[in-house]
Amino acid sequence: MLCARLWPVHLVCFARTEREVQEALELQPLCASVYVEHLRQPAALARAAVQFATGNSLTLSFYSSRRLRRHAQQLVASTPMFATLAYSSAMVQYAPENIPMVLDMVDADSEKWMQFADSRRPRWLFRAEGLRLREQEAAQVRRATRTFVTTDREAHVLTADGGHSAETMCNGVDTGFFDPSIVSAPSGSGSPVIFVGAMNYYPNIDAVRWFATHVFPEWKRRDPQATFCIVGRNPPAQVRQLGEIDGIEVPGEVDDVRPYLASARAMVAPMRIARGIQNKVLEALAMGKQVMASRQVAECFGADQPPGLSRCDSVPEYLETLAKLKAAPGAWDPEIRAAVRQRFSWDANLQQLQRALEPLACAYNVERSVAT
Numbered sequence: 199m200l201c202a203r204l205w206p207v208h209l210v211c212f213a214r215t216e217r218e219v220q221e222a223l224e225l226q227p228l229c230a231s232v233y234v235e236h237l238r239q240p241a242a243l244a245r246a247a248v249q250f251a252t253g254n255s256l257t258l259s260f261y262s263s264r265r266l267r268r269h270a271q272q273l274v275a276s277t278p279m280f281a282t283l284a285y286s287s288a289m290v291q292y293a294p295e296n297i298p299m300v301l302d303m304v305d306a307d308s309e310k311w312m313q314f315a316d317s318r319r320p321r322w323l324f325r326a327e328g329l330r331l332r333e334q335e336a337a338q339v340r341r342a343t344r345t346f347v348t349t350d351r352e353a354h355v356l357t358a359d360g361g362h363s364a365e366t367m368c369n370g371v372d373t374g375f376f377d378p379s380i381v382s383a384p385s386g387s388g389s390p391v392i393f394v395g396a397m398n399y400y401p402n403i404d405a406v407r408w409f410a411t412h413v414f415p416e417w418k419r420r421d422p423q424a425t426f427c428i429v430g431r432n433p434p435a436q437v438r439q440l441g442e443i444d445g446i447e448v449p450g451e452v453d454d455v456r457p458y459l460a461s462a463r464a465m466v467a468p469m470r471i472a473r474g475i476q477n478k479v480l481e482a483l484a485m486g487k488q489v490m491a492s493r494q495v496a497e498c499f500g501a502d503q504p505p506g507l508s509r510c511d512s513v514p515e516y517l518e519t520l521a522k523l524k525a526a527p528g529a530w531d532p533e534i535r536a537a538v539r540q541r542f543s544w545d546a547n548l549q550q551l552q553r554a555l556e557p558l559a560c561a562y563n564v565e566r567s568v569a570t
Contacts, residue, residue, distance in 0.1 A: 201283065204552065205559060206230035208277065210270055210292065212237040212261065231273070235266050255330040257307060261288040270294070280562030281555055287331065290338045298558050301342035302367070302551065305474035306355040308332035313471045318400070339364060344554040348474040349498055367551065369475040370544035376456060376484035378535070383461035383528040390425035390447070391490075391520065392462040394455050394478045397433035401471040405492075409468045410440045413516045418445050420521070426466075429458050456485065460530075463523045464488040467495045468516070474498060483507070483538040486530025490519050504541060506534035 201207055208231045213219040215236075222234040242260045249259035270292045273279075282293040284301050293299045311328035315321045339345045339362040346367040347353050353364040393409070395402040406428050418424045424445055428437060431451035441448035452458065459465070465482035472494040482489050488506050496509035503509065510516045 201552070201555065202228045205280075205555070208273055208279075209233065210266060210273070211235075211289075212263075212266070214239070230277075233266070233269050233273075235263055237261070237263075250327070253330075255334055256327045257288055257331055258291055258334060262291065267292055278562075281558040283551075283555070284338075284342075287335050287338055290334075290341075298343045299341060300551070300554050300558070301338055301345045303335070303338070303345055303347050303352075303356070303364070305347065306332075306335060306352045307473070308335055309352075309355050310471065310473050313473075314400070317404075317471070336362060343558065346550065346554075350500055351498065352474060365550070368547045369477070369480065369542060370547050371477070371480035371484045371538065371542045372544065373484045373535070373539045373542075376459075376481045378460055378485045378528075378530040381456040381460045381485075384457050388425055389461060389463045390427040391523070392427045392429060392458055392465050392482075393467070394459070394465065394481070395430045397428065397430035397437050397450070401469045402430065403434065403437055404471065405467070405469040406437060406440065408470065409466055409516075410443065410446060412513050413468075413520075414443070414446065416513070417517055417520050420517070424520075427458060427462070429455055455481070459485045459487060460528055462487055464490060464520075466516075467491040468510070469495050472498055479507070480538060480542055483534055484542075486532060486535040488523070488531070488534065490516060504534075505537040506531060 207229045209222070209225060209229045210233045211222055213222055213234050213236055219234050219236050223232060226232045245262065246256045246259040249262070250256045271294070274294045274297065279297050282297050282299045284290045284293045284299055285304070287303055287307055290299070290301060308328050308331040311324050311331060315324035315328060318324055335356060339356055345356070345364045347356065347364050348367065348369045350366050353366050356362055356364040393406050397403065410426065414424070414426050425447065426445060427447045427449065428440065429449055429452055433448055433450050438448055440446050459482055465487050467476060467479050467489055469492055472492070475498050476495055479489050479491065479495065483504060483506050488508060490508050490510050493509060493511050496503060496507060499507065508519050510519055
């Protein structure tokens with residue numbers, strides 16, 4: 199909440215669960231106001247399907263809300279504002295036209311949909327959404343005073359056709375929370391290789407199924423003590439069924455992922471579709487754990503791969519890296535943690551955002567002083 203230290207912040211957001219609603223409301227002491235709307239997924243999906251049939255974007259329609267739009271309009275009408283900070287392309291639709299907007303797009307989501315079209319059916323649907331969303335992203339970048347994404351690769355997607363400008367603002371991780379010195383591995387937890395992520399998200403489902411099918415059987419044959427733990431909310435049946443395989447555990451959603459990370463020998467991130475910088479990877483590195491990552495995940499970090507990240511382009515490379523893992527439960531590498539603390543500090547990386555907002559605040563104050 200760097201901005202909240204400098205200026206009054208009015209937070210307007212969605213939440214997927216009642217728990218997330220309460221977590222958002224806990225930010226009230228830091229904000230001038232908080233409005234959080236519980237997004238009901240079945241209704242949102244139905245609305246998006248209808249809107250998609252009329253030529254609109256699935257993504258923007260899914261996050262469309264008359265109540266939230268009305269609140270944003272009333273807020274702007276009653277409260278002086280010098281800027282809107284829109285987080286992700288889905289939220290730009292609520293940014294008032296008459297107020298300068300800084301856009302933290304994070305990822306070029308259109309490219310994710312284009313990747314879906316290469317590997318999922320119906321391909322025409324994914325490609326259509328990718329093209330529609332890309333058109334919207336281009337318009338959003340033109341509208342914004344500054345646009346930020348997490349990697350140079352994302353910036354290239356947005357600027358490839360020329361005329362647009364996007365800057366890289368590196369992601370961050372809360373190393374005070376993800377700190378192995380304050381978390382203990384559960385007694386008798388063993389030392390598994392772990393995957394952490396929302397398990398109702400296709401790239402994560404695809405990743406764990408691929409690893410369980412192509413890598414784990416041979417690893418288990420070579421090392422009978424091998425275990426693979428899949429942690430994350432809402433695992434579908436095809437993921438829960440992996441728990442029937444000897445050596446694979448699927449605890450699903452947990453209250454705190456840190457003990458699971460603390461007990462792990464390493465984390466695996468075998469996503470074949472990946473955009474931006476994976477928070478789950480940063481969290482594992484902050485816990486001092488080695489991460490075995492696919493080419494797609496590793497490329498998100500550019501040429502400067504963080505210490506502790508091992509790129510694995512094939513099944514033999516995963517098996518070779520797994521064979522070298524000797525960490526005992528609770529063990530962690532201080533050099534891996536030190537490197538991620540230096541490169542992925544929220545306070546340091548968000549300075550770019552502060553510098554983008556400062557001239558807007560100054561211009562607003564000048565205008566007000568002239569008007570009065």
